[in-house]
Amino acid sequence: MIPELGTYALVLALCLSVLLSTIPMVGAQRGNLLWISFARPLSIGVFFFTAISFVALTYAFLANDFSVSYVANNSNTALPWYYRMSAVWGGHEGSLLLWVLTLAGWTLAVALKSRDLPADILGRVLGVMGIITTGFLLFVLFTSSPFERLLPRSPAEGADLNPLLQDFGLIVHPPMLYMGYVGFSVAFAFAIAALLSGRLDAAWARWSRPWTNVAWAFLTLGITLGSWWAYYELGWGGWWFWDPVENASLMPWLIGTALVHSLAVTEKRGVFKSWTVLLAIFAFSLSLLGTFLVRSGVLTSVHAFAADPERGFFILMLLLITIGGSLFLYALRASEVKSESSFSLVSRETMLLVNNVLLTVICFTVLLGTLYPLLVDALGMGKISVGPPYFNALSVPVGALLMLFLGVGAVTRWRRQDGTALLKQLVVPFVIAIVLGVLSLMLREGESTLWTYVGVILAFWLLVMAISDISDRVRRRSTPVLANLKRLPRSYYGMQMAHLGVAVLAVGIAMVSAFNEQRDLRMAPGDTQQVGDYTFVFEGARHFDGPNYSSDIATLRVFYKGEPYDVMQPEKRLYTARGTVMTEVALDPGLFRDLYVALGEPLENGAWAIRLQFKPYVRWLWLGGLLMTFGGILAATDPRYRKQSRREQSKLETANA
Amino acid sequence: MRKLLLFIPLALFLGMGFFLWKGLYLDPREIPSALVDRPMPAFELPSLTEPERNLTVADLTGEVALVNVWATWCPTCKEEHSFLNQLAQQGVTIYGINYKDEPVKATAWLQRYLNPYREVILDQEGRLGLDMGVYGAPETYVIDAEGTIRYRHVGAVDANVWKQLQAVIEQVEGAGA
């Protein structure tokens, strides 16, 4: 009964979202405040029923209702309850329902938190969110319902969740990722509302900013979690594979970063309005494209859901209507926007344009590389593959340029700046960065390449420029430093934190790429192997039985410079329900290096194939991601936004008095 | 002029959309053989039925034929086997390559399920398979009278696939005549 309630709730949600897509939009067009006022309650209704549906599916999992085919494919009675809950989004249908729930959630948030928006804008924004929700609800109900039943003979036991997914990572990574992906729909909705109403002014940018920053922060967190999860879960110590599904999440992130910066410029200076609108459309379009790539079977990926061309066609139609429609609207309306002010070649506006161009180029590279095999195949020119060597070769140089301009941009003045004065300001920090970078790498044994130097020097460059900028701002006037520090707005701290995150990420990438050491070897009990300053002694493996698996656990004693340091226990598990074998890696995490041990196959006489890895600075990758996330959240929660709306509120009140 | 420029994003998107649509009907995991129109790789491997006798490419020449890569550990091979038996009865020449398998199991298997193969090449280490670009059994190749590979199909051979193979065979025979 409950699964049918779930379907019924979705149908109700669909009806309400259809109303949400139409009534407030027409109301906004006609200036009918009553019709616009339906938007808020309709949004609440859509969320309410979608949530009921999601709860129904979760209940089916928790109650082990294997008459529901999705539950039977993804769960098992021996599965611990927390994995049964996260198994809800372990497959295509359920994760799509999570997508829709997240969308309904963002719609609700916008409906509840936008009391100071002009009515017609609010009506249009919620209307656009309603249109997207309608499209996805139709998709779920017609092609991907998680509530399909396996009657009359339902299995007594489920097929179990893929053991790779029986992990904390599944609990956090998809929800955070979807919060980001779907969150860009808010910026998209604001952009469409602005195009429709003809009001593409700085106010639009101000309304959009907090929503976009939060969505960006979530997406950053989601991608960071995904990389971290893949690292310890998959058994070979990689942290980014340029896999199509990973690229599908990176592309909206790149354009989202450009959007976040572009919105800042549009708000402060009123320039780039139509570029910013275009970026907002692209960011969400890339999210939708990602959804298509992952679920249509058009590209091969280890992460892809079950391929189904019929579903792919449906999503393609969704894409055509949403993206095609919005780009068409853009082409018609954007020319009516003219930016008034000008700026010189050396100015912060130009720096931000450069930033946007570089991010767009990297996004274009990723898009091109991901779709090229498809392009070549569709043109009948055979089958090729495009993988990490391509993506690394192209994105690293452009990324380096980006970091270079990042450091410059933060200290360039708005509107115009004397070029020579700027260069003089930059020479000393640049030299310091080079010296620090070169010294720190020379002190390190190993093979540094040119790009290692570039990465580390540019990271120091960002650090030096940040310190120099902060100290400039706090050492003004006669007021004490601490007071000046407190006066700096939260969004400034957010910016510095996020930029610092970039530097930390760059160091992580440069170091782990250059100094990673790996040994694959046969180890019999008693064998030792030296990796760097660490000695590994293999002591053998023993058997163990877990809740839904049986495993072999190996023990390795680790010595650092001869002194006992740690004991590491990699595992090899056989999950009984599916008969799949999984590697549980033994990790010794550290701020400056990870020790990574994976167990391979058993060889003769108690010996095993073992992989030992020494990974310096790998945690800096995710630390950088976390810094960027928190920076984004800091910036989004700047009280200026609330003060602004309070000021406007009081202005309205005095005007109406 | 600016108005026209604004339509560029839309145009680019529609172009991409067209390719995505085409992509829905392609299979990204299907790889064409790199050896089409190239000779069968040279080999010298024992025959399953007469282990003292070594087979070479010369034993596969003389007429247009199918070369079927199979193994007892491959469930799909079992599925297609009865169809191969039918083809053999119709007079189609099929050579078999027993890929990374055990000769004893293979012999027992063929006894049980009948033997449609003119000859069975024993490729225990998979070297011939590797030289041919085999990546998963079953695979079926069409070779011409000189031993040049003309076509490869990955997966089971059934009535539909046979139509495609027949078309290739006719084309090859026509060209050779």
Add this chain to the structure above:
Amino acid sequence: MQRYLFLLMLWAPLSWAAIDAYEFRTPVDEIRFQELTAELRCPKCQNQNIADSDAPIAKDLRREVYRLINAGAADSEIVDFMVTRYGEFVLYRPVVNSHTWFLWYGPYLVLGVGALVILMIVYLRKANRRARPDAKKTELTAEERARLDALLEKDNKG
């Protein structure tokens, strides 16, 4: 339904860490092995290189790479060996030819176009301002310009 079960089975090979305990004559050989197997694609898997995949064909191809390195083959010869048998599909680093020049050079083209666009935007705006007939009306007085500069200074500071 069967479709999904079949595809689920394809997940299985993914989960096994593919570790071969090969012994190399020199450390350089081991690094060459790691780099080559990272750049060669497993023909059967769902987008994995032969280093990470546990599929039988990946194991065979790793064995071949090992054999060829020990036989003294150069990297380019090993790559050619694989391409001759499996086609360009197995190269994660696409060959640079007429089919792929847009892949390799397109992004730089876009970068160039982007740079041009930036220059155009900056100079066209200046030109527009000068060319506009009602420019006088929007010109700032000296006092207003001083105020603008002061406001921008404040903005620059925080």
